[in-house]
Amino acid sequence: MTNTPKTPQQAIDQRDRMRRREYRAIAILLAVGLVFWMVQSLVNYSMARQGSFVKPLVTHLLGYHSLLITFLGILCFVCYALYISKILVDVRAAERELQESEERHRLLTDNSLTGIYILQDAKLVYVNERLAEIVGYSREELSGKSFWDFVHPDDRHRLKDTEAARHMGREVGRQYEFRVICKDGGTKWVQVLDASIPYQGRISNMGNVADVTDRKLSEKEREQLIADLMAAREALHFQATHDHLTGLLNRPETLHRIQVELERAAREKHAVAVIMADLDHFKQINDNFGHLAGDAVLTEAARRIVSCVRPYDLVGRYGGEEILIALPGSPETGALSCAERIRSLVAESPVATPDGLIPVTLSLGVAAVESAEPGGLEDLIRAADKALYAAKEAGRNCVCGPSGPAEEQETYSGETVV
Numbered sequence: 001m002t003n004t005p006k007t008p009q010q011a012i013d014q015r016d017r018m019r020r021r022e023y024r025a026i027a028i029l030l031a032v033g034l035v036f037w038m039v040q041s042l043v044n045y046s047m048a049r050q051g052s053f054v055k056p057l058v059t060h061l062l063g064y065h066s067l068l069i070t071f072l073g074i075l076c077f078v079c080y081a082l083y084i085s086k087i088l089v090d091v092r093a094a095e096r097e098l099q100e101s102e103e104r105h106r107l108l109t110d111n112s113l114t115g116i117y118i119l120q121d122a123k124l125v126y127v128n129e130r131l132a133e134i135v136g137y138s139r140e141e142l143s144g145k146s147f148w149d150f151v152h153p154d155d156r157h158r159l160k161d162t163e164a165a166r167h168m169g170r171e172v173g174r175q176y177e178f179r180v181i182c183k184d185g186g187t188k189w190v191q192v193l194d195a196s197i198p199y200q201g202r203i204s205n206m207g208n209v210a211d212v213t214d215r216k217l218s219e220k221e222r223e224q225l226i227a228d229l230m231a232a233r234e235a236l237h238f239q240a241t242h243d244h245l246t247g248l249l250n251r252p253e254t255l256h257r258i259q260v261e262l263e264r265a266a267r268e269k270h271a272v273a274v275i276m277a278d279l280d281h282f283k284q285i286n287d288n289f290g291h292l293a294g295d296a297v298l299t300e301a302a303r304r305i306v307s308c309v310r311p312y313d314l315v316g317r318y319g320g321e322e323i324l325i326a327l328p329g330s331p332e333t334g335a336l337s338c339a340e341r342i343r344s345l346v347a348e349s350p351v352a353t354p355d356g357l358i359p360v361t362l363s364l365g366v367a368a369v370e371s372a373e374p375g376g377l378e379d380l381i382r383a384a385d386k387a388l389y390a391a392k393e394a395g396r397n398c399v400c401g402p403s404g405p406a407e408e409q410e411t412y413s414g415e416t417v418v
Contacts, residue, residue, distance in 0.1 A: 254316025273335030
């Protein structure tokens with residue numbers, strides 16, 4: 001049967017057992033010697049005493065005493081010599097096996113494809129060649145250095161917390177990743193598998209170190225690629241759902257979201273209002289000042305409209321200079337008040353363009369349903385459009401509802417949709 005090679009620790013344990021056997025043999029020899037000495041002392045003491053009751057017996061045995069002691073001494077010495085010789089042979093075999101085991105492990109660690117270090121009191125007491133290559137130092141330069149000198153400052157706190165948790169008896173992972181500072185000042189990512197081992201008679205920490213810098217860079221590139229793809233997707237979605245000039249929702253998206261609000265209103269039994277706004281005499285602005293000035297006017301008007309509505313209200317470019325506003329949860333009175341506020345803000349001050357200040361006004365038509373019915377979008381838009389035409393016929397720069405031009409209305413409620 002082939003003997004399995006022992007680890008250094010197994011070889012050390014075997015050598016220690018041999019040493020203990022040697023110490024026991026010496027103790028036994030000393031005990032036997034002590035017995036012989038006590039017997040000799042007793043005989044001498046008995047011979048020295050005149051009239052002792054053992055004197056006749058001692059005198060009779062005196063002729064055999066020296067020969068017996070000598071024979072027993074030689075016998076014990078020979079037995080001890082044989083026993084010690086056997087122990088010494090076993091000790092030398094154990095030390096030779098220990099030396100071979102240490103040499104095997106030294107070759108394995110020195111030629112390992114991963115870095116290996118051993119720490120005692122946070123000091124590097126052993127490093128292999130691969131670890132020295134990773135950080136760019138020689139093994140001599142690393143020996144005796146503090147482990148924390150090579151850990152990136154941003155990672156030290158995390159590793160020390162992990163070490164403190166382990167000393168407190170908490171279950172923490174033995175594998176972790178951090179950055180190391182190389183000799184040239186650069187950094188590398190390493191993955192360390194940590195373990196506690198006996199080394200030079202002390203419990204030490206051994207780390208198996210793998211350079212994962214390339215993997216980290218690949219992960220970072222992949223994450224950046226994913227982020228770029230998500231940003232591109234969001235940009236494409238924005239372009240597909242928003243007007244490129246004003247940034248408002250485009251017509252298809254506006255109608256889709258209003259339809260969703262109408263369906264929700266039908267389920268939850270609340271009102272929905274829409275406002276159709278149209279810039280007055282917009283064609284004349286384009287004709288007199290140019291299309292760039294017209295774009296600036298339309299963009300500023302859209303910004304002012306958005307500033308007048310709630311965050312969850314919908315504002316979209318319906319077509320040309322028409323802007324459609326949806327107010328979920330708002331009744332007709334609230335929508336009329338909101339429309340008047342929009343009209344007032346837009347007309348309050350002219351729009352500054354490269355071609356000068358251009359006054360702008362809006363005509364607005366309002367329509368609302370108190371409890372929407374699914375599929376009522378067209379009817380609602382038609383009613384708002386009809387009210388818009390009524391506002392234009394009433395002289396423009398005004399607000400009209402289903403019953404005609406709006407008078408002083410209640411304040412826009414802005415109640416929240418549940």
